Amino acid sequence: MESHSPTLLKVENLSKKFLIKKTLLKKEYFKAVDRVSFCLDYNQVLGVVGESGSGKSTIGRLILKLISKDEGKIEFEGKDIYTLSRQEEKKFRKDTAVVFQDPRTSLNPRLKVRQILEEPLIIHGYPKEEREKIISSSIVEAGLDETFLERYPSELSGGQRQRVAIARSIVLSPKMIVADEPTSALDVSVQLQIINLIKKLKEEKGISFLFISHDLNVIGMLSDSIMVIYRGKIMEKGEAKSILKKPAHPYTKILLDSLPPEHPSQRKKIQNITEVYREEIEEGCVFYSRCPEATDQCRTEPPYKKIDNREVYCHFA
Ligand SMILES: Nc1ncnc2c1ncn2[C@@H]1O[C@H](COP(=O)(O)OP(=O)(O)O)[C@@H](O)[C@H]1O
Ligand SMILES: [Mg+2]
Known part of the structure; x- marks a missing residue:
């Protein structure tokens, strides 16, 4: 096998803002993603966690080039995805896939499952016989x-529909799948099955996942590394095990503390994140107004501190 760098996807200082208000005099923007940098290695699951509106889906859409970046660099297999030739662009589309939260809206209700799985293969010019083979193996691989x-999708349960969405995401043998809250619309027991399916696809097919969820519990079950996002910024990123064992950022601590206690004796009292009422500040740490550990120093922008196997956006890490 040809040797290559372990890095599949490299993101540097990625930023995206959205226009939210436009008057004659001025335009108001919202920073959805703010100078985000990370790597996703081959055969790895990177979990992206943060509350609703923190910018997780925007990051997912940016790296798939479903929306365009404002600033920063995105390299896939060493190539800038904004300067690909037509041929390379086609390969990038084949090498990447997405699974969304709600398979009811992401699957075309007028198509049979066979047609849903066949569509990407037709687009990429696979001959009939090969299409049949891939469709059969993909549906089985998805359980x-x-x-x-x-x-038809309407004749399936929620979990079965999500399996079909996953089957469709693997028909072109992608190297990377962005799974955006794929378990959030499902019952807890079904959630676990989908998590196990993703683990299996990673292990057996070597697919890398950017796995997005607001639920740190879910993220912890399958991620090799974790990235914690708050207001479009990375609060903490690094090896999953060490983050879950010893979170360094106050926001990660709060997320972890608010999980349902498996071992009540080991979990601290559930902290209500809204207990902290601090003024909003223009500059400095974006978590300032909600941080129980904030001091005046936090009115200045924190550096990314490297500790153990991770980077932490906090003065006091
Ligand atoms: N197309 C858009 N236009 C304007 N605002 C957007 C758009 N897409 C996302 N946003 C805003 O950007 C922020 C981050 O959104 P999103 O990435 O969907 O968050 P998450 O997936 O973490 O819930 C939210 O405040 C959202 O309202
Ligand atoms: Mg989202």
């Missing part, structure tokens, strides 16, 4: 059998 190919 369903071939009888499901003749059904």
Whole structure:
């Protein structure tokens, strides 16, 4: 096998703002993603966690080039995804895929499962015979059998629909899948099955995942590394095990403390994140107004501190 760098995706200082208000005099923007840098290695799951509106989906859409960046650099297999030739662009589309939260809206209700899985293969010019083979193996790999190919999405349960969405995401043998809250619309027992399916695809097919969830519990079950996002900024990123064992950023601590206690004796009292009422500040740490550990120093922008296996956006890490 040819040797290559372990890095599949490299993101540097990625930023994206959205226009939220436009008057004759001025335009108001909202910074959805603010100078975010990270790497995703081959055969790894990077979990992205943060509350709703923190910019997780925007990061996912940016790295898939579904929306355009404002600033920063995104390299996939060493190539800047904004300067790809037409041929390279086609390969990038084939090498990347997405699974969304709600399979009811992401699957076309008028197509049978077979057609849903066949569509990307037709677009990429696969001959009929090969298409048939790939469709059959993909549906089985996603944990369903071939009888499901003749059904419509409305004839499936939520979990089965999400399996179909996952089957569709693997038909082109991608190297990277962005899974954006793929378990959030499902019952807890079904969530676990989908998590196990993703783990299996990583292990057996070597696919890398950017796995997005607001639920640190879910993220902890399958991630090799974790990135904690708050207001478009990375609060903490690094090896999953060490972050879960010993969170360094006050926001990660709060997320972890608010998980349902598995071992009540080991979990501290659940802290209500809204207990801290501090003024909003224009500059400095974006977590200032909600941080229980903030001091005056936090009115200045914190550096990214490197400790153990991670980087932490905090003066006191
Ligand atoms: N197309 C858009 N236009 C304007 N604002 C947007 C757009 N997409 C996302 N946003 C805003 O950017 C922020 C981050 O959104 P998003 O990435 O969807 O967060 P998350 O996935 O973490 O819930 C939110 O405040 C959202 O309202
Ligand atoms: Mg989202």
